[in-house]
Amino acid sequence: MADAVHLGSGKVRELYALDDERLLLVASDRISTFDVILPTEIPDKGRVLTGLAAFWFVRTRAITPNHLLAVRPDGRSTECRRLEMLPVECVVRGYLSGSGWKDYAKTGEVCGHRLPKGLRESDRLPDPIFTPATKAQSGHDENITGAQAAALVGAERVAEAERVSIALYRFAAAYALERGIIIADTKFEFGVDRAGRLVLGDEALTPDSSRFWPADQYAPGGPQPSYDKQYVRDYCEKIGWGKTYPGPELPPDVVAGTRRRYVEAFEQLTGLSFDAYLANPSVVLK
Numbered sequence: 001m002a003d004a005v006h007l008g009s010g011k012v013r014e015l016y017a018l019d020d021e022r023l024l025l026v027a028s029d030r031i032s033t034f035d036v037i038l039p040t041e042i043p044d045k046g047r048v049l050t051g052l053a054a055f056w057f058v059r060t061r062a063i064t065p066n067h068l069l070a071v072r073p074d075g076r077s078t079e080c081r082r083l084e085m086l087p088v089e090c091v092v093r094g095y096l097s098g099s100g101w102k103d104y105a106k107t108g109e110v111c112g113h114r115l116p117k118g119l120r121e122s123d124r125l126p127d128p129i130f131t132p133a134t135k136a137q138s139g140h141d142e143n144i145t146g147a148q149a150a151a152l153v154g155a156e157r158v159a160e161a162e163r164v165s166i167a168l169y170r171f172a173a174a175y176a177l178e179r180g181i182i183i184a185d186t187k188f189e190f191g192v193d194r195a196g197r198l199v200l201g202d203e204a205l206t207p208d209s210s211r212f213w214p215a216d217q218y219a220p221g222g223p224q225p226s227y228d229k230q231y232v233r234d235y236c237e238k239i240g241w242g243k244t245y246p247g248p249e250l251p252p253d254v255v256a257g258t259r260r261r262y263v264e265a266f267e268q269l270t271g272l273s274f275d276a277y278l279a280n281p282s283v284v285l286k
């Protein structure tokens with residue numbers, strides 16, 4: 001990467017500029033939980049995220065343009081179009097969980113959506129809802145209303161992002177359900193290209209940006225087992241860590257269990273073996 005300029009580091013990705021119009025996003029194996037990056041990495045996690053996002057980018061082009069240009073042979077580096085990212089995270093919820101559940105339990109609403117009475121934690125919503133959030137400096141995202149999102153990026157842009165986000169969620173949720181995975185909720189990040197078009201960026205529909213639940217174990221009325229950080233979260237709870245920096249080292253069995261779940265999600269959704277992806281990442285692009 002001699003001619004790539006390092007632009008910055010996210011919690012998971014390293015960003016490089018390839019030229020004025022193209023970026024290289026390199027997904028590391030870092031894992032964060034409760035917004036804290038842990039000192040232990042999960043081998044191949046960055047490859048799972050990169051391969052799965054690319055898989056979805058190819059399959060959702062009829063719904064929205066996206067930033068993907070190429071996946072490099074290392075399986076963790078994505079060449080993409082450089083966008084002006086919107087300062088709003090576009091969250092879609094099909095089920096009541098996480099902060100959505102907390103807000104509903106308190107107020108009967110989530111981000112200004114009034115929901116039916118009597119819903120339980122993890123219940124399916126009558127229709128998916130768009131619940132935007134801001135990237136707060138603290139690292140914890142904050143839910144906002146549609147009006148607040150409109151104040152940040154403009155009412156028309158929000159309406160467009162909402163329409164596209166819901167369409168993406170509906171498509172992916174139906175696809176995943178046929179393969180035994182419930183996508184309870186997910187977060188999209190959009191940007192605007194030079195022509196002013198809304199373009200899907202970042203990662204999409206991965207276990208890091210979504211809640212994936214095994215459909216055969218779905219039992220609303222409480223939290224659900226998930227495909228991603230469940231092992232890590234359970235371990236952190238067990239050892240009584242205070243959820244602030246520094247995070248704990250993970251023991252080998254927790255690392256192995258977490259890696260297995262990430263790989264399982266990849267294989268179940270794509271119908272491809274992860275080894276085939278490692279041998280040739282372009283298998284997800286077909």
Ligand SMILES: Nc1ncnc2c1ncn2[C@@H]1O[C@H](COP(=O)(O)OP(=O)(O)O)[C@@H](O)[C@H]1O
Nearest residue numbers: 010011012013067080081082083085189201202
């Ligand atoms: N096409 C793009 N153009 C510009 N920035 C992008 C693009 N796609 C993703 N990004 C940004 O790159 C970063 C991805 O790194 P990541 O580790 O996921 O960050 P975070 O800690 O914010 O989740 C995010 O800040 C995201 O907004």
Ligand SMILES: [Mg+2]
Nearest residue numbers: 010011012202
């Ligand atoms: Mg991210």
